[in-house]
Amino acid sequence: MIPDDVKERLKKKYNLEEPTPFNSEQRLPPPRNRTEYPATTEFHIDPYKGAGELLLGMTPDEVQAALNFQPRAGRRFHYGTDTCDKMDDYRCCFVYFKNDTNKCHFVEFYSERISVMFHGKNLMNIPYEEAETFVRQYDPDIQTNGTGFISLALGFGVYAEFAFENTSLPVETVCVFEKGYFAKNNK
Structure with a gap:
């Protein structure tokens, strides 16, 4: 502890203001991760x-x-339901977990910093039309819905909000899901 007379001399000598009281709420928490994004950038x-x-x-x-x-x-x-999923945001994707089992059943990739590969082609940020044409080679029965498509045969889909107004717009997200996911969530 510094004596009061020493504090006063130091304040005058260095033109210091009164110290503000310590407040734990003013401190920022330490970063939880070493980097801003996960190290993994390519998902097949x-x-x-x-x-x-x-x-x-x-x-x-x-x-x-x-x-x-x-x-x-x-x-x-x-x-339209009263159910919700637990979701974790990994800054490149959202990972959704079933409430009853706490197991992953849906992953939505959204970052421009990553690649989501299918048969050697990155589906992220390419024109919607290109993604749809490519995936139709493997599943001619993809389901389009106005904002993208899903392939029930392949277990994934893409989202491009205004794709049907302008098919050259890029794919914004790619999702992978478990068998039966869309059947039970679209009832």
Whole structure:
């Protein structure tokens, strides 16, 4: 502890103001991750299994270990129902978990910083028309819905909000899902 007379001399000598009291709320928490994004930047789609290190059926701890990254937690509500999923944001994708089992059943990739590969082609940020034409080679029965398409045969889909107004707009997100996901969530 510094004596009061020494404090006063130091304040005068160095033209210091009164110290502000310590307030723990003013401190920013230390960063949880060493980098701003996970180190993994390329995810290869394996139909109904996952993409890259992210496998459907993983627990939140397993996903966090696979990406070596601390997520931000959240929830996603299903429109027209009273159910919601637990969701973790990994700054390159949202990972959704079933409430009853706490297992991953849906992953939505959204970052321009990553590649989501299918048969050697990156589906992220390419023109919607190019993505649809490419995927139709593997599943001619893809379902289009005005903002993208899903392939029930391949277990993934793409989203491009205004794709049907302008098919040259880029794919914004790519999602992978478990078998039966759209059947049970679109009832």
